[in-house]
Amino acid sequence: xxxxxxxxxxxxxxxxxxxxxxxxxxxxxxxxxxxxxxxxxxxxxxxxxxxxxxxxxxxxxxxxxxxxxxxxxxxxxxxxxxxxxxxxxxxxxxxxxxxxxxxxxxxxxxxxxxxxxxxxxxxxxxxxxxxxxxxxxxxxxxxxxxxxxxxxxxxxxxxxxxxxxxxxxxxxxxxxxxxxxxxxxxxxxxxxxxxxxxxxxxxxxxxxxxxxxxxxxxxxxxxxxxxxxxxxxxxxxxxxxxxxxxxxxxxxxxxxxxxxxxxxxxxxxxxxxxxxxxxxxxxxxxxxxxxxxxxxxxxxxxxxxxxxxxxxxxxxxxxxxxxxxxxxxxxxxxxxxxxxxxxxxxxxxxxxxxxxxxxxxxxxxxxxxxxxxxxxxxxxxxxxxxxxxxxxxxxxxxxxxxxxxxxxxxxxxxxxxxxxxxxxxxxxxxxxxxxxxxxxxxxxxxxxxxxxxxxxxxxxxxxxxxxxxxxxxxxxxxxxxxxxxxxxxxxxxxxxxxxxxxxxxxxxxxxxxxxxxxxxxxxxxxxxxxxxxxxxxx
Numbered sequence: 001x002x003x004x005x006x007x008x009x010x011x012x013x014x015x016x017x018x019x020x021x022x023x024x025x026x027x028x029x030x031x032x033x034x035x036x037x038x039x040x041x042x043x044x045x046x047x048x049x050x051x052x053x054x055x056x057x058x059x060x061x062x063x064x065x066x067x068x069x070x071x072x073x074x075x076x077x078x079x080x081x082x083x084x085x086x087x088x089x090x091x092x093x094x095x096x097x098x099x100x101x102x103x104x105x106x107x108x109x110x111x112x113x114x115x116x117x118x119x120x121x122x123x124x125x126x127x128x129x130x131x132x133x134x135x136x137x138x139x140x141x142x143x144x145x146x147x148x149x150x151x152x153x154x155x156x157x158x159x160x161x162x163x164x165x166x167x168x169x170x171x172x173x174x175x176x177x178x179x180x181x182x183x184x185x186x187x188x189x190x191x192x193x194x195x196x197x198x199x200x201x202x203x204x205x206x207x208x209x210x211x212x213x214x215x216x217x218x219x220x221x222x223x224x225x226x227x228x229x230x231x232x233x234x235x236x237x238x239x240x241x242x243x244x245x246x247x248x249x250x251x252x253x254x255x256x257x258x259x260x261x262x263x264x265x266x267x268x269x270x271x272x273x274x275x276x277x278x279x280x281x282x283x284x285x286x287x288x289x290x291x292x293x294x295x296x297x298x299x300x301x302x303x304x305x306x307x308x309x310x311x312x313x314x315x316x317x318x319x320x321x322x323x324x325x326x327x328x329x330x331x332x333x334x335x336x337x338x339x340x341x342x343x344x345x346x347x348x349x350x351x352x353x354x355x356x357x358x359x360x361x362x363x364x365x366x367x368x369x370x371x372x373x374x375x376x377x378x379x380x381x382x383x384x385x386x387x388x389x390x391x392x393x394x395x396x397x398x399x400x401x402x403x404x405x406x407x408x409x410x411x412x413x414x415x416x417x418x419x420x421x422x423x424x425x426x427x428x429x430x431x432x433x434x435x436x437x438x439x440x441x442x443x444x445x446x447x448x449x450x451x452x453x454x455x456x457x458x459x460x461x462x463x464x465x466x467x468x469x470x471x472x473x474x475x476x477x478x479x480x481x482x483x484x485x486x487x488x489x490x491x492x493x494x495x496x497x498x499x500x501x502x503x504x505x506x507x508x509x510x511x512x513x514x515x516x517x518x519x520x521x522x523x524x525x526x527x528x529x530x531x532x533x534x535x536x537x538x
Contacts, residue, residue, distance in 0.1 A: 007058060009054060009058060009067055009070060010054050010055065010058045012070075012071070012102050012106065013050065013051050013054050013070060013074070014051070015098060015102075016047070016071070016074050016095075016098045016099055016102065017047050017048065017050075017051040017074075019095065019098075020044070020047055020074075020077075020078065020081075020095055020098075021044065021047070021048065023095070024040070024044045024081065027040075028040070039080055039081075040080070040081050042077075042080050043076070043077040043078060043079070043080030043081035043082075044077065044081060045077075046073055046074075046076060046077035046080065047073075047074055047077040047078070050070055050073045050074065050077070054070065067106075067107075068103070068107050068111055071099035071100075071102045071103050071106075071107075071115065072099070072103075072114075072115060072118060074098075074099040074102075075096055075099050075100070075115055075118050075119055075122070076118070076122065078095050078096045078099070079096065079118075079119060079122035079123070080122075082095075082096075096119055097149060097152065099115060100112055100115050100116060100119070100149065100153055101152055101153060101156045102156075103115045103153075104152075104153040104154070104156040104157040104160065105156040105157065105159060105160035106160055108157060108160075108161075109153070109154070109157050112153045112156075112157065116149075116153075195213070195215045196215045196216045198215065198217070199217065199302075199303065200217060200300055200301055200302040200303060201214075201215065201217040201218035201221060201222070201280070201299075201300070201301035201302075202214065202215040202217070202218055202298065202299075202300060202301075203218050203222070203225055203254075203257070203298070203299045203301070204287070204296060204297070204298045204299075205257060205258045205260075205296045205297050205298075205299070206296040207260070207295055207296055208231050209230075209231035209258040209259070210229060210230050210231055211225050211226065211227060211228075211229035211233075212227070212296065213227075213298075214226060214227070217301075217303075218301065221270065221278065221301075222236050222270075224236070225254075231258070235249075235252060235254035235255050235258065236254060236270055237252075237270065238252045238253055238254060238268045238269070238270050238282075239268055239269040239270070239277070240268055240269075241267050241268065241269070241279075241308065241311075243269045243277060243279075247268060253266045253268065253282035253284065253299065253301075254299065256284060257282075257284035257297045257298075257299035258297070258299075260286065260296070260297055261284060261297070262284050262285055262286050262297070263282075263283065263284050264283050265281050265282075265283060266281070266282040266283075267279065267280075267281055267282075267304065267308060268280060268282065269308075270301075278303060278305050279303070279304050279305040279307070279308035279309070280301040280302060280303060280304060281301070281302045281304045282299060282300070282301050283299075283300045283302075284297050284298070284299050284300070285297065285298050285300070322367045325363075325367060326364070326367065329360055329363055329364055329367070332356065332360045333357060333360040333361065333364065336353045336354075336356040336357035336360060337357060339353040340353050340354065340357065351399075352403065355399060355400050355402075355403070358396075358400060359400055362427075362430070366431075383424075383425040383428060383511060383512065384425050384427070385423050385424055385425055386423070386424075386425070386426055387421060387422070387423050388421070388422060388424075388426045388429075389419045389420065389421060389422075390420040390421070390422045390429075390454050390461055390463060390532075391414065391417065391419055391420050391454050392419070393426065393429065393430055393433060394414050394433060394452055394454060394463070395414060396430075397430065397433045397434055397437055398412050398413075398414065398437070398452075400434070401434070401437045401438065401441060404438075404441050404442075405441050405450070408441065408444065408446050408447075408448075409446055409447045410441055410444050410446075410447070410448050410449065410450060411448075411449045411450070412437070412440075412441070412449075412450040412452070413449075413450075413451060413452070414452045414453070414454070415451065415452065415453040415454075417453075417454065417455065420454045420455065420456055420461050421461075421534075422461045422532050422534065423533075423534065423535060424512050424532050424533075425512070428508045428511075428512075429508070429512075429532065431504070431505070431508065432505040432508050432509060432516065432530060433463070433530075435501035435502065435504070435505045436465045436505065436528055436530070437450065437452075437465070438501065439501060439502070439526075440465055440466075440467040440469065440526070441467075443467070443469040443470050443526070444467045444468060444469035444470075444525075445468060445469055445470070448467060448468040448469055449467070449468050450465065450466070450467045450468075451464075451465075451466045451467075452464065452465050452466075456534070457531075459533060459534050459535070460514060460531045460532060460533055460534060461531070461532050461533075461534060462529060462530070462531050463529070463530040463531075463532075464527060464528070464529050464530075465527070465528050465529075465530075466526065466527040466528075467525055467526050468525055469525045469526060470525060471525035471526050472518065472525075472526055474520075477518055477520070480502055480518055481502050481503055481506045481516070481518075482503065502516070505530075509530055509531070509532065512532050512533065513532075513533045514530065514531040514532040514533055515530075515531050516528060516529070516530050516531075517529050
C-alpha cells in the first residue's frame, strides 16, 4: 500500500503530465506528418485522463491502495506515444524516466523494476535491433543510458526511503508532542480546578511583580489583582490583628510577596468583595524554576476570621477575668500582709498566712503572664531560666499544699538527699510541681501517702511523685496527657477539674527540653516523673 497522500500523488502526476502534454502538443503542431496520430493521441489521452481522474478523486482514501497504477499508466501512455511512426520527435523515450523515478522514489526498487520491465515490454523490436550496432550512438543506447537510468532510480529510491523514514520519525515525534500537549492541557485544567476549589486565596507574582495567576477566592476579595495587574498596580490594604491599625506599606503581605519575600502566617484583616472585613493568615513562597526569568512568588491567604474572632473573644475574656480576679486577690494579699505584721499572732496563724500570701503572689504572677500572652497574641508564655534548688522548691510546694493534705490525712514527704540545682524557669517548674502535688492529693485515698524524690541523672534533674491513690487504668494511660481528658474515676469522684493540669505541665517540661511521663509502678498507684535538663535549652 502506498504511503503517498492524494495531494502528493497529484503533484507527482503533474510533474510527469505537464512536460509531456506541452511536448506532445508541440510535436503535433510541428511534426504531425511524421506521427501515427491515432496511436500518439491515444498515449497522450491516457496521461491526460489519468491526471483529470486524479484531480477528481485525490481526496479519496481508497485511492491510496491503487496509487502505483498511476505511474504505470503514464509509462503505457508515453510508450504508445514514442512507438508511433517516427521516433525522432520524442527522442527514444527519455520522458519515461519521470514515472520510473517516481516509482523508485515513492514505491521502492521493486516497483521501479516492474516499471522498467513494462517499458521493455512496450519497446518496439526495431529499437532492440539498433542495440547491436556498437557505434557511438549504439553504445549510448546499450550501456550508458541504462546505467544512467539505474543510477537515477537508485538515488531516487534512497532519497525516498530517507524521506519516508524522516517523515515517520517526525510523525512519531508529532504524536508524542500532541500527547504531551494534551497531557499538559489536562494537567493545567486539573491544576486550575484544584486552585479554584480550595477555600483560600492564591495570588502568583512574577519576578517583575505582575500578577500571573489568581483563583476564585482571591478574585472575589481582591478584584483588582487580576491578570492585568502590573507592578504599578496599588496593593490592597491590610490591617493588623486589631482590625484598625494598617500595616506599613513595606510590611504589607501583598507588597512583601510581590517583592519576592518568603514568610509564614502573617495575620491581619482585609476587605472582601462585600466590603466586610475578613481575617487572613498570609503565607508567601518563592517558586523554583530552571529559568530565573520564570521565578516568582505565590501568596496564600487563608480565611481565619473565625479563629481570629475567637482569639479576640479569648483576649477579652482574659482581660475581664483578670480584672475581676485582681480586686479580691489584692484584698487577700493585703490582709495576709497585715496579719504577718502583727507580731502577737500564733505560729500556726503566721504559717498559714504566709502560705496565703505566697499563693496570692503566685496567682498575681500568673494573671500578669496571662495578660502578657494576650497582649502579644501568643499562646506560649515566655520562659525565663534561672538557677534554683529543686528540693527547696518542692519543700515550699509541700508547705503550700499542706492544708489540703491535712484535710484528708495524707502524708506528703520528700526523700532525703543533697540539693538538686536546676536551670529553668522557676515559675513554670513550680506550676508543674503544684499540679502534680494537687493531683496526688486530690485522687489519693484518705490517709494515703505522697512520696517525692529529686535527683540528678546524667544531664538531667529528675523529680518523681508517687501516690497511693486510685491509680490510672491501663486503658486511660495513653490519654492522660491529652487536653481536657479526665478518666472515668475522676469524673465520678468528688474531685473537680477541667483536665488541663497534666497537659499544661508536660508542655512546660518539653519546652524546657525535658519531659513528663507516667510510669506504671507496682509499688504505687500513680508515679509521674518530671525531667529537666541541667543546662538551659539553647
